[in-house]
Amino acid sequence: MSSMFGKNRAGNLSTIPDKCVKECNVAILGCKGSGKSALLVKFLTKRFISEYDPNLEDTYTSEDIVDQQPVILKIMDTADQEEPANMERYLNWANAFLVVYSIDNRRSFEVCHQYLESLCQCTKALHQERPIILLGNKLDMERYRQVSKSDGITMASKYGCLFFEVSACLDYDCVQHVFHEVVREIKKAAKRKLPIHPLFITEEKPAVALSSVTPISATCKEMPSIAQAKLITVKSSRAQSKRRAPTLTLLKGFKIF
Numbered sequence: 001m002s003s004m005f006g007k008n009r010a011g012n013l014s015t016i017p018d019k020c021v022k023e024c025n026v027a028i029l030g031c032k033g034s035g036k037s038a039l040l041v042k043f044l045t046k047r048f049i050s051e052y053d054p055n056l057e058d059t060y061t062s063e064d065i066v067d068q069q070p071v072i073l074k075i076m077d078t079a080d081q082e083e084p085a086n087m088e089r090y091l092n093w094a095n096a097f098l099v100v101y102s103i104d105n106r107r108s109f110e111v112c113h114q115y116l117e118s119l120c121q122c123t124k125a126l127h128q129e130r131p132i133i134l135l136g137n138k139l140d141m142e143r144y145r146q147v148s149k150s151d152g153i154t155m156a157s158k159y160g161c162l163f164f165e166v167s168a169c170l171d172y173d174c175v176q177h178v179f180h181e182v183v184r185e186i187k188k189a190a191k192r193k194l195p196i197h198p199l200f201i202t203e204e205k206p207a208v209a210l211s212s213v214t215p216i217s218a219t220c221k222e223m224p225s226i227a228q229a230k231l232i233t234v235k236s237s238r239a240q241s242k243r244r245a246p247t248l249t250l251l252k253g254f255k256i257f
């Protein structure tokens with residue numbers, strides 16, 4: 001059933017105008033400590049946190065406006081231990097991926113290589129496209145940089161991803177821009193009539209996916225069975241044209257004020 005659903009959705013995408021693209025599921029991948037949670041919290045609240053429980057996987061929902069169109073962003077903060085695991089599970093759920101490394105940690109960059117390789121292999125096998133953005137985090141740690149910007153660009157080019165460098169603890173606008181780019185990329189993929197939906201749908205059904213700054217263009221991509229992932233809805237004040245960050249309880253068990 002889920003498989004059929006996936007195919008049907010894919011088939012209908014060509015007839016779906018931009019304004020109907022309402023929902024997208026984004027999985028944030030990357031090794032421990034790369035700053036996935038911090039980036040997500042920054043996007044949701046404009047704040048930077050440094051405390052977290054690294055072992056929990058959660059999914060958050062944010063209502064936002066991208067290019068004057070409302071969108072529901074569901075974002076999964078994954079918690080792989082050391083290396084890519086359970087890629088199928090992610091591929092079954094996500095419309096797009098943010099693959100994160102820390103510019104001051106070479107190992108985290110190498111793990112991204114594994115993620116990108118896995119994602120591309122899976123999406124190729126499934127003949128599907130999932131937008132991917134390669135994201136170098138902790139730009140504020142420039143003086144400890146172990147991964148050059150050109151290394152990031154090269155890897156992104158290789159896998160047909162967009163590429164950005166940001167800092168979760170600095171400028172909010174840059175972080176927001178990345179998430180909005182994901183939405184634009186998903187929209188572009190939908191316009192190209194590519195099947196950006198999961199082949200297997202669980203309770204977490206992406207309605208229609210969505211997703212351009214910078215560099216390189218996207219090529220490969222594809223999805224998780226959000227097993228027991230906790231879903232937390234954050235009614236973003238941004239969606240209501242207010243710039244106040246909401247108070248919410250989320251992120252791996254921590255309270256953010």
Ligand SMILES: Nc1nc2c(ncn2[C@@H]2O[C@H](COP(=O)(O)OP(=O)(O)OP(=O)(O)O)[C@@H](O)[C@H]2O)c(=O)[nH]1
Nearest residue numbers: 032033034035036037038050052054138167168169
């Ligand atoms: N200097 C700096 N530190 C950051 C930044 N982003 C995250 N951190 C710190 O890096 C550490 C790991 O951040 P997390 O957001 O928990 O990383 P994660 O990828 O979610 O890690 P796991 O939860 O273990 O998967 C924390 O101490 C954060 O405070 C950043 O942009 N700059």
